[in-house]
Amino acid sequence: MADQVEDLTGSCAKPQRRSIGAKRNPATEEAILGAAQEILRDKGVKGLSMEAVAKRARAGKATLYKWWPSRGALLVAVYERAKGEHVHEDKGTLIATMAAFYRYVFDFWRTAEGQVFALIIAEAQSDADVAEALERYRKERLVALAEVVDRSQARGELIEGAQAEALAETIMAAAWMRLITGRLDSDPERLAHEVLDGWMVGNR
Amino acid sequence: MADQVEDLTGSCAKPQRRSIGAKRNPATEEAILGAAQEILRDKGVKGLSMEAVAKRARAGKATLYKWWPSRGALLVAVYERAKGEHVHEDKGTLIATMAAFYRYVFDFWRTAEGQVFALIIAEAQSDADVAEALERYRKERLVALAEVVDRSQARGELIEGAQAEALAETIMAAAWMRLITGRLDSDPERLAHEVLDGWMVGNR
Amino acid sequence: MADQVEDLTGSCAKPQRRSIGAKRNPATEEAILGAAQEILRDKGVKGLSMEAVAKRARAGKATLYKWWPSRGALLVAVYERAKGEHVHEDKGTLIATMAAFYRYVFDFWRTAEGQVFALIIAEAQSDADVAEALERYRKERLVALAEVVDRSQARGELIEGAQAEALAETIMAAAWMRLITGRLDSDPERLAHEVLDGWMVGNR
Amino acid sequence: MADQVEDLTGSCAKPQRRSIGAKRNPATEEAILGAAQEILRDKGVKGLSMEAVAKRARAGKATLYKWWPSRGALLVAVYERAKGEHVHEDKGTLIATMAAFYRYVFDFWRTAEGQVFALIIAEAQSDADVAEALERYRKERLVALAEVVDRSQARGELIEGAQAEALAETIMAAAWMRLITGRLDSDPERLAHEVLDGWMVGNR
DNA sequence: TCATAAGCGAGACGGTACGTCCAGTCTTACG
DNA sequence: CGTAAGACTGGACGTACCGTCTCGCTTATGA
Incomplete structure (x- = not known):
């Protein structure tokens, strides 16, 4: 003592x-x-x-x-502070843009601060407050992603049936899936193709 | 007490x-x-x-x-014991089959036993053994899903570029995403469309 | 850490x-x-x-x-372990015997372990369990003291009206009073006289 | 809260x-x-x-x-404010006067404010300032009590050997003893006799 | 047949972290 | 300068689990 x-x-x-x-x-x-x-x-x-x-x-x-009334709240704060505000730089095609996005988030999630995001997801499964914060965050990111998809759609890259928001969520889900199953070493380029090719106008 | x-x-x-x-x-x-x-x-x-x-x-x-050397191991065992072995009954089209799959898992994940799966995902973020078990399980389910996709592809439902395993993972990711963000009330039918429409031959 | x-x-x-x-x-x-x-x-x-x-x-x-479910319980245990079982050695007269007793307890209460007793009294004011333990202890010591007084009475040292137990409590009270007011340097001999003289047969 | x-x-x-x-x-x-x-x-x-x-x-x-630089100081202040200034009303005999005194303090110590006194005694065991305040208070009350005893002595109630101050302290000690051992339901009359009988001239 | 090896219920143990409470010190903003 | 307000460090509180251990018992197996 x-x-x-x-x-x-x-x-x-x-x-x-x-x-x-x-x-x-x-x-x-x-x-x-x-x-x-x-x-x-x-x-x-x-x-x-x-x-x-x-x-x-x-x-x-x-x-x-x-x-910060709980560990979860602190986690969220730490994450908010650490994450850079990623802006989706337009790489010309949606696939390229999304590949860049995947590369960025995978790189970030591999850092010490980025690992917090996996923790937040974990905590959200048993802490309602964290779940709410996570949901807020998801929606926010979804909007940003949907915008990119929208722009792509405006350019005529996407097939008719594509819905920007639904596609954005599919894109996100693919990333989160890699995170929670510890496969952040996946190839971003390849992943973008695997997720999006079906929706691109070229592939009839 | x-x-x-x-x-x-x-x-x-x-x-x-x-x-x-x-x-x-x-x-x-x-x-x-x-x-x-x-x-x-x-x-x-x-x-x-x-x-x-x-x-x-x-x-x-x-x-x-x-x-069961850890809480995680016990969780996995409980889950293994509780989960029925879902067999993907062929509903004629891939969309319908996947809609049925989504309906099934969402229903199960909402039960007390099913909630364990979310917990396992959470635990996997900090327990390597659970992560490994989860990864094993993911691969196992992926194979089962890919088979269904394969059959669909053989029937000529899917566009040329579709890869069964990649598509299967996209399908899974969409489900897991709903689980970890607490949106198991999503409409399975709609979700199946949102995920798959782009890959179906009809929508050029 | x-x-x-x-x-x-x-x-x-x-x-x-x-x-x-x-x-x-x-x-x-x-x-x-x-x-x-x-x-x-x-x-x-x-x-x-x-x-x-x-x-x-x-x-x-x-x-x-x-x-030891509370600090008080621990205090009591420490005290029980530290206190020697004082036996009232007969010094011939009650006064002398009590003077020896006072000397003994004052000396003990001044030691590190003895100080615990004051703490126990303090704790007893707000912890019912300690209060109970203290009361048990008081009664036990009272009996021992009363016996000495009894013997003295049998020897004819005391006036008629003296009640052994009441007198014993007066004797104890005098000691405890010195303890809780921090006057353990009082002269034991003198104190014995001040408490007992009135009850001795010599002083009509 | x-x-x-x-x-x-x-x-x-x-x-x-x-x-x-x-x-x-x-x-x-x-x-x-x-x-x-x-x-x-x-x-x-x-x-x-x-x-x-x-x-x-x-x-x-x-x-x-x-x-009030410490909890103890505040306690003392609260007690000072709450306690009525007891004046020992002469009941004719010392015993009766003291019985009245015992009745008064026991009644007071049982009230919410009176309980503070027990707390002060407790606090005094580990807070030097409170100890000092308590000692001051004890001396002050002792003087008041000794005066009563003095008057009694002047009336010839007491035996020769009686010392007013020593007797006063014995009287106080008996009361405090009942307080700290939670026996405020003791009979005041009886207690007065038990403490004083030996010193009264009647009982040779 | 009987030692021995393991499984098992029970729960004590050293620990870590929890979330709460209070002591006592400090600063700001107002009067 | 006095005051209300309340944030701050610090530390004890009492609780809940963790994962490890030992005890005393049981039963199957092999020497």
Whole structure:
């Protein structure tokens, strides 16, 4: 006990955030999310407990639970902070654009921060709040994807029966499937073809 | 806590399985998997701890760990025991067959036992053994699905470029996507169309 | 976190008590009470938290709570273990005997272990179980004291109206009063006189 | 938690004391001590935390700590405020007077506010400031009691050897003993006799 | 036939993390 | 400067499971 205290004061002369009055301290939020990210990198997702995050961030557990009432909520926050806002750069054809998209997300999901997304999906299976957040996120991404498909459709790339949103979901599902079954090494190009070829006008 | 005590005294007046010598007691396995299933029904997936299963089954924890070395392994066993072996009955067209398949799995996944599958996916994200079991299961189901697609292809339903296995995976992905995002109320018929229409020969 | 583990394994190669089957391990009880005593000596009563005891004893908190369901219960156990069974040695007169008694308890209450008794009294004010244990203890000691008074009465030392038990309680109360008001440096001899003189036959 | 919210909305529609400039606001002190008393009545001594008092009084915690630097200090203040200043009314004989005294304090100690005194004794065992306050209080009451004994002695009720202050302490000790061992239902009359008979001149 | 090897129920054990509570310190914004 | 508000670190609380262990018992098998 005494040892630990000594260790702490001995090993790190951290600046020790304090309250900034009766309002949320952004530095604290920053420190906590940062700590979560560090732990992810160092220990992996299994090490990411509320306890560990609090300790690493030198934050009280109560503070964590105040702002992120569950592990799931924290996961979502960490993911939100880490994920770059991917914009679907138009590569000329839908297939190429989607291949680039697959390449991007697979690369990201392989990073320490990206792995959080798999965790979020996992957590969503038993935490309704996370499920809701995940669903929100899915819809948001769906819209972005559907837009790309829409543009492709406008260009006349797609067959008549194609519905942008339905196709967008099929595209997403293929990616998520690779994620949850640990096959992020799949070839993005090939995958794009496997998912989309049927819908392209060329292949009658 | 009180529940557990009641459960113990209520459900059994000490039938007390014992060892049947130096070999695995099938009654024990049965009791454990049965207990797991009961807990799933009564308390939901959150209540399914090794501890609780052992208590409910009146089994020693060591026995559990001997045969199912982790929660994940137990989950898989419970799922294996519960899932009926779905055979893809040919409905004439691929779309109809797949619609029936979607209807079947969505119905099953909504049952207490079926919910275990979502849990397995969740567990697979952090338990390599479960991931492996899941991957084995995926491949097995993929083969079964691909066969159906193959038959459809032989009938000339599908366009030229269609690859049975790739299409099968797309079909699966669509289902799993609905599962993990909690949309098992999706319309199977519609979904089958959304996934497959592009690949059918009719829609050039 | 990792640091702590390393520290623990590094600094002490303790024998690590294990379960000895489905029954209480006496070594564990010993280790826990011993740890409690050590903490008392090192950090004083304020440091005696369940947490600290568990840590020092290298015992799980659950183990502590299993056998001593509250801090109070642990305190009582520590006290029971530490207190010598004082036998009232007859010094010839009641006054002398009681003076010796006062000297003995005051000396004991000043030791680290003895200080626990004050804590028990404190805890008894808000923990019914401790209150009960304290009351049991009081009665037990009362009987022992009353016997001494009885013998004195039999010798004709006491005036007629004296009731052994009532007098015994007065004697105890005087001691406890000094304890809870932190005046254990009172002169035992003098105190014995102040409490008893009125009841002795000499002082008409 | 819910209770507190209800309390807040229930008891006050934001009367909201404010600073009255660079000096102590008596209304605040009043509100705080009042809140403490209310909590005592509603939740008992266990609910009396600085946090809860601040909430109920709609006072900042800083304000509490400014005027009462510890829980102990607050307890003492609450007790000081609640206890009536008992004046020992002369009942003719010392025994009768003391019986009345015992009856009075036992009755008081049984009230919600009176229970604080037991808490103060408890707190005094580990908080030096409270111990000091308690000791001050003890001495003050001792003087008052000794005066009564003195008057009795002057009337010739007591035997020669009796020392007013020593006897007063014995009288107090008997009362405190009943308090800390939860026997406030003791018969005051009887107790007075048990403590004092030996010292009265009648009983030679 | 009887030792021995395993299966089994039971549950204690050291641990980790949980989510809650409170202590005591601090800052802001208002008066 | 006093005050209400409440965020903050820190740490103990008591609980729930984890996975490992040992006990004492049972039964089948092979020496």
